[in-house]
Every structure is written in structure tokens, then in C-alpha cells.
């Protein structure tokens with residue numbers, strides 16, 4: 001029977017346990033140049049020392065105009081590779097496998113980054129700006145930026161990438177009729193809405209080594225759970241190696257409804273339901289706090305991996321403590337939002353992590 005503590009072979013890479021650290025941006029540690037800093041290296045090194053099986057390094061911008069914030073990490077120029085190689089090494093020397101999450105925010109780029117953010121279609125945003133619909137040439141340009149980012153991630157020594165296709169960012173915007181109103185080959189039918197990611201995956205598979213892991217973070221409710229599952233099946237056919245199921249665009253109306261007896265969030269439910277329909281490994285995430293909560297997901301084969309985000313921010317020794325039957329440090333669920341989103345050092349549990 002699989003357990004949270006058993007290893008998993010992913011595309012020839014031995015992942016030492018089923019714990020995943022999901023991508024979590026550490027804003028304010030870098031600046032406008034998007035370079036990795038010593039804080040980032042220490043932060044990831046700690047999770048390597050804590051023997052997390054697989055770390056997905058935070059959303060890293062493929063272009064300056066695709067950033068989510070001015071201090072987001074970047075991989076849009078070659079000088080940024082050196083810093084990433086230090087993160088990859090800090091994790092790899094502890095036996096932790098690593099993926100770099102590559103990201104374009106699309107319409108979620110703030111004013112300070114993009115006065116006219118790029119998106120599949122033109123529409124008004126809540127802050128008075130309008131998006132700029134991508135031309136066919138710009139679509140090809142962004143796909144190339146994703147490819148160059150992936151090649152740099154490989155050069156840096158990561159074991160793979162995770163394409164950020166969730167949380168309402170650019171790729172998610174292509175997949176949802178809420179934000180994709182195009183009437184050309186990239187909009188309308190599901191086949192057309194999938195075209196951006198299909199072409200991107202073809203490019204990646206043509207240029208990256210055979211054993212380089214291509215993960216995809218999917219908004220499982222994009223645009224509904226059943227179509228989200230259909231999208232996952234298509235992603236599998238296109239060659240994705242690992243599916244990480246999270247949430248899609250916040251405004252999607254038709255949220256998955258787990259049965260009352262289901263003890264996890266609707267986002268975990270979307271992951272569990274997706275796993276039933278695909279043959280590639282799945283990571284579930286959201287609200288998993290303790291090893292006792294994570295364990296049944298793996299033991300009952302509801303998921304291949306369990307991702308624990310805030311839990312690992314407040315306790316890098318999470319998996320060791322689980323194995324020894326010791327209590328983990330609790331995340332205090334700060335309101336209105338997690339302090340890590342402004343500066344991790346303000347997290348009330350930072351020093352205990």
C-alpha cells in the first residue's frame with residue numbers, strides 16, 4: 001500500500017516521498033530585476049533539509065510585462081539563471097526534486113507592470129484599465145518566451161518545470177470562455193481554447209531532454225469540473241507528465257460540489273475526481289494541514305502526491321515530524337491574507353519554520 005512516506009518514480013526521477021511543496025511566491029525579497037536573493041536560497045534549502053519530496057519553486061515570470069508584481073522572481077534573461085542554479089543545487093543536494101513554475105500573469109499584471117495587460121481578448125478590468133487582445137504574432141512570441149524560460153530552468157539544474165495554467169493567469173484565461181472571446185483558431189470550441197497550450201507543449205517536447213519533467217498546474221474548475229477533467233485528459237494526451245490540480249478563475253460560477261462526507265476542500269475534490277480519469281500522476285492541494293490529513297489521500301490512492309503550502313511555510317520539518325508522530329507547527333491562517341504575500345519574514349511563525 002502506498003504511503004505518504006513512500007517514494008515515487010516520476011519520469012525516471014526518484015521522489016523520496018509524496019509530499020510536494022506547491023509554488024508560493026516570496027514577494028519583496030527580490031526587486032525589479034527579478035533575481036534570486038540569499039533569502040530565496042535559504043528558504044528553499046530549508047525545505048530540502050526538511051526532505052520535502054518535490055518542491056515546485058514559486059511562480060517565476062517569463063517576461064517583464066507578464067509579472068504579477070514588480071518584485072516577482074524572473075527567468076526572462078540569461079543572467080537570472082545563476083541564481084536559479086543555486087536554488088536547484090540547494091534542493092538537489094538534499095535529494096529533493098525540483099520544478100520551476102513558469103508563469104505569465106496576463107490580465108493579472110498590475111498597473112505598475114503593465115498599463116495595458118495582455119490577454120486573449122480585450123475587456124475592461126476593475127481598475128479602469130482594459131486588456132490588449134494578443135495578436136497571432138504575440139501569441140507565438142509568448143509561447144517562445146515560455147520555451148526559453150523552460151530551457152533556462154533546465155540549464156539551471158531543475159528537474160523540470162510546472163506550467164502555471166491555474167488561478168486565472170494567462171493560460172487559464174485562454175481556457176475559459178469568461179476571458180477568451182476570440183473568434184479565431186484560439187477561441188470558441190474547447191479544441192481552439194486548448195490550442196495555446198497544445199502548441200506550447202509541442203514546442204517544449206521538441207526542445208527539452210526526454211527525462212525533463214513537464215508539470216502543469218490546472219484550474220480544476222476551468223470552466224466547470226467536468227470540462228476541467230476533459231482538459232486534464234487532453235493535457236495527458238499532449239504529453240504532460242504531472243498534473244497539479246488547483247483552482248481556476250475566481251469568477252467561475254459552477255464550483256465543484258463534494259459530497260458532505262468528503263473531508264477536504266472542493267479543490268482537493270477536483271484533484272481526486274481528476275485522478276479517476278487520467279493515467280498520469282496527480283498532485284492535490286488546498287487546506288491540507290497535517291500528515292494525518294494527508295496520509296489517507298495517498299493510502300487510499302485518491303492522489304499520488306499531497307501538496308502542503310502554508311503548512312510548509314510554518315514548518316520545514318513537516319514530513320519528519322509526521323514520520324515520528326510529532327505535532328507540526330500550525331499555520332495561523334492570518335487575515336485578511338497570508339503575510340508571505342507581502343514579506344515572508346512578517347509571518348508570525350517565520351522563526352519557528
Ligand SMILES: Cc1cc2nc3c(=O)[nH]c(=O)nc-3n(C[C@H](O)[C@H](O)[C@H](O)COP(=O)(O)O)c2cc1C
Pocket residue numbers: 022023024025026058059101164166167217246285286287288307308309310311338340341
Ligand atoms: C504566500 C503564498 C504564495 C503563493 N504563490 C503561488 C504561486 O507562486 N503559484 C501558484 O500556483 N500558487 C501560489 N499560491 C497558492 C499555493 O500554491 C497553494 O495552492 C495554496 O496556498 C493552498 O495550499 P495550502 O492550503 O496548503 O496553503 C500561493 C499561496 C500562498 C499562501
